[in-house]
Amino acid sequence: MLRGRKALVIGGAVGIGRAVCQAFACEGASVGVADRGWPGEKSSIVAELAASGVEAYPDEVDVRDEASVKSVIQHAIVRFGWLDILVNNAGIxxxxxxxxxxxxxxxxxxxxxxxxxxxxxxxxxxPHMLERGSGRIINTSSQLAHKPAPSHGAYCASKAAVTALTASVAQEVARQGVTVNCVCPGMTDTAMLYKGGASFVEEKLKALPIGRPATVSEIAATYVFLASDAAAFFVGQSLSPNGGDVMW
Known part of the structure; x- marks a missing residue:
């Protein structure tokens, strides 16, 4: 599905981002794995991807620093020759x-x-994708952008901002061959989930129709779809693998 494509996953060392790197590689894409820190995790995922037969490399990025983000993207373009897919997944x-x-x-x-x-x-x-007339940008938002939780105002508001920003930029570039969409994962079995506290997790699980958190691979499948040609008509969308937390 993604054979020959070049992808950069920012926030790719652990959790959902790591699963996205694995899923992209499984579909034949070359993958740059960028993150802040996590040197052992970056090395291990790159070794795993390379062993599967795709080109992969690790990179360091601090997404709070614009110059760092610019540098890691330029490095990917130089390394691969071009960039088809950017995943903006870093989050706290x-x-x-x-x-x-x-x-x-x-x-x-x-x-x-x-x-x-x-x-x-x-x-x-x-600028690179518009010059080429093609590209896929996939941002990681959250189900909490659509169904905010009490006492998590900063995180909920930040993810709602990502969802709105995705829709805004998508309108600017869709006619020039670049699609911009976001994934809004529901409860997912990662370390980040449990930072919300045991009571938060317990209450969310009680209300969740499927009754369990997602695996990271279940979430990563949505990124593969949005990166593929099959998603060409998806523009500014928020895809929500959420176990029924919000239905529409």
Whole structure:
């Protein structure tokens, strides 16, 4: 489905991003795995992908820093010759707090990572994709953008911003061959889920129709679809693999 395609996954060392790298490689894509830190995890996933027969390499990026994001994208273009797919997946959350107890230094950190990082990625890949007349940008939002949870205002607001930003930019570039969409995962069995606290996880599971969190591979399948030719008519969409948390 993606044979011959060149992809850069920002936030690809662990969790959903790692599964996306694996799924892209399984479909034949070459993959750049970029993240902040996680040196062992980056090395192991690159070795795994290379062993499967695709080109893969690790890279370091801090999505809070525009120059760092620009550099990692330019490196991917030079390394591969071109870039077909960019996944903006880097994100952080917190343990949560009611609004009156919000730590606004942490709030700013969440927005710098979750929103600015996505914006920087789109800004610096678009000139290349628009020049080529083709490209797929896939941003990671969250089901909490559509169904916000109490005491997680910073994370919910940041992901709602990603969803709105995706739709805005998608309208700018769709007629020039570039699609921009986002994935809004529901509860997923990653380390980030449990940062919300045990009570948050317990309450969400009680209300979830499927009764369990997703595996990362179940979420990654949505990214493969959006990166493929089959998704050519998807523009500015929020695809929601969420186990029935929100239905429409």
């Amino acid at each position: 959350t917190s343990g949560g707090a009611p609004m009156q107890n919000q730590d606004f230094e942490l709030w700013a950190e969440i927005f710098a990572t979750n929103v600015n990082g996505v914006a920087f990625g789109m800004k610096h890949v678009l």
